[in-house]
Amino acid sequence: MxxxxxxxxxxxxxxxxxxxxxxxxxxxxxxxxxxxxxxxxxxxxxxxxxxxxxxxxxxxxxxxxxxxxxxxxxxxxxxxxxHSDLAHLREEMVGILEGQGGRLSVGVIMGAVPLLMRALTRLRDVQPALSVEVIEDTSARLLTLLDEGRLDLAICRSSVSRRPDAYDCLTLHDETVDVVAHPTHPLAGKDQVDLAELARHRWVIYPTNMPMRLLLERELAAAGLEFPRYPVETASTFAMFSLLQEDPSLVALMPADAAAFGERFGMLSRLPLTLASRNEPYGVIVRHGMALSPPAQMLLDELRR
Missing domain, CATH: 1.10.10.10 (Winged helix-like DNA-binding domain superfamily/Winged helix DNA-binding domain)
Structure with missing residues (x-):
């Protein structure tokens, strides 16, 4: 035993x-x-x-x-x-003694990645010696890492937890969503697209019970449409972008910031469809009563900007 x-x-x-x-x-x-x-x-x-x-x-x-x-x-x-945690501890202690740098570990959901990257870029301009670890995952997984002390803060939704009162939300950000496809998709470039037309295509969707999946389920149910059959399910940003590149017949629901990023580099097109549903806002989440380290506080200030 x-x-x-x-x-x-x-x-x-x-x-x-x-x-x-x-x-x-x-x-x-x-x-x-x-x-x-x-x-x-x-x-x-x-x-x-x-x-x-x-x-x-x-x-x-x-x-x-x-x-x-x-x-x-x-x-x-x-x-x-x-052993890795001890190395990170020493790195953070050196940063505190030198009055700069240090270490920061932050979790992020897919839709908040562009927001975080902008904030980190500004932060590293003023703190070039700062070491940063970024973990992209689902809200549920990020909250687990937060509980384990593996993250300084997480940009996600605490509502997925069975104990949402165990966390403090330091600031909120609204999230809008877009329907996207490869630039060569038959619906790309159209002036107008309706949900019934989209429902007939093949989809990349988020896994069960994730907020983006629930939003799509609500939209289809309200329109009296069946949920797409035989979809590909993933919570990975890279996998979703890659699938849309490999199979131009697919469509997907994606956070607007991520969709704008993909469109800017010619990887996808946003389809002209306005969804009635709105996604739940995400926030900067920490454990209840937990004091932020100086680098985490500086990142929070940048996110609030």
Whole structure:
């Protein structure tokens, strides 16, 4: 049985994490010991201490060396995360001491990507030493990362959470949507398009229960139309752009800012259809009561502009 958390915390050391990562990279206790500059007997004892701390065997021993089992692969994955977090911690501390730079991790939904890029460009003009990590995902996934402390803030919707009161919304942004297609699509360039005509084409759509999917479902239901059959579902901006390039017969619903970006570079055309429904606004979301780091506060100021 896996040890209780208190037992793991009291016994596990940072040198243990280094050994786990080295074992994963080298596949040999001898080579792993050399990599982190300890003796092989010291590495053997450290590995015994690690498995005792977790209360489980983490490696399969064979004549070819050590191979992580399922539990071992899980532990190694988190060892790498902790090591990475410590590197980010040091980077942020250096930035604080130097009065500039630092590190910022921000999550964003597809429709807010252009807004975030504009704000980040302005921020990095005044803070060129700032390291930034941008994670694009669904609101639900971004809120999970926010809960885990992996993000400083997220630009998304807290309403998808079962506990929306666990978050503070620092500013709101409206989101309008466009129906888009490849510039060579039969409907591109028309003066007017109706929803019934669009419903007969093949679609790229967002996954079930995402706000953009729900908006399309409302529009079609209000018009008495069936939902498109055999669509391609994705929440990825890149996948959606790529699909529209590869298959010019597809149409898609896309946030207006993303659609304008694609149109500006000739990747797609916005079709002349005004939707009655409006998408739920998204916001800059943080954990309730969480204080923003200086870089996060500066980004918030830029987003509010």
């Amino acid at each position: 896996v040890s209780p958390l208190n037992a793991i915390v009291s016994r596990l050391r940072l040198k243990h994490l280094r050994l786990l990562i080295a074992l994963d990279e080298q596949g040999s206790l001898h080579r792993a010991a050399q990599q982190i500059a300890i003796s092989q007997p010291g590495a053997t004892k450290a590995l015994h201490d690690i498995e005792t701390a977790f209360g489980a065997s983490l490696f399969i021993r064979s004549s070819q060396g050590l191979q992580a089992n399922d539990l071992g692969r899980c532990v190694i994955r988190y060892a790498r995360l902790i």
